[in-house]
Amino acid sequence: MALDPLQTLDVIEAMENYLSRERPPEEIRKKLDLGYKIEGQSILILEIRPQWNDPNIIHEYPVAKATFVKSKNKWKVFWMRGDLKWHSYSPKPTVKSVRDFTKLVEEDEYHCFWG
Numbered sequence: 001m002a003l004d005p006l007q008t009l010d011v012i013e014a015m016e017n018y019l020s021r022e023r024p025p026e027e028i029r030k031k032l033d034l035g036y037k038i039e040g041q042s043i044l045i046l047e048i049r050p051q052w053n054d055p056n057i058i059h060e061y062p063v064a065k066a067t068f069v070k071s072k073n074k075w076k077v078f079w080m081r082g083d084l085k086w087h088s089y090s091p092k093p094t095v096k097s098v099r100d101f102t103k104l105v106e107e108d109e110y111h112c113f114w115g
Contacts, residue, residue: 002040003068011043014098018045022106035060042067043098045105045113064113066101069094075101079112 003011015036023034033048037060045064051057065078065086074094078086091110095101105113 003038007068008038011038011098014102015043015045017099018102018106030055041070043101064101064105066095066098077101077104 002008019034019036023029024032031050035046035048037044037046043066044062046060047063048058048060051059062080065080066075067078068075072094074096075098076094077089077092079089081087089104089112092104095104108114
């Protein structure tokens with residue numbers, strides 16, 4: 001089940017604001033950039049890099065994820081551990097809005113998202 005159109009607009013606005021603050025300078029974006037994807041009820045924040053030995057191959061590495069739980073009207077927050085599986089972000093497992101999610105990722109108080 002996907003997000004409803006109004007929620008999708010809120011997500012896009014919040015994520016574009018986040019990217020405008022957090023993306024690296026224009027001159028290095030070919031080597032390192034940030035992006036996001038909306039997949040069903042989830043938002044993924046991605047680190048985008050070219051492959052080390054072939055810059056024509058671009059990889060997207062997921063950093064953080066938020067999944068909307070309609071019954072609770074909250075977003076569940078996840079981070080990807082070294083085992084390449086999503087784990088609940090235990091310091092703050094749920095947030096009320098996408099803006100709260102981006103704030104958590106920006107602050108990264110426990111160094112889970114960006115190491």
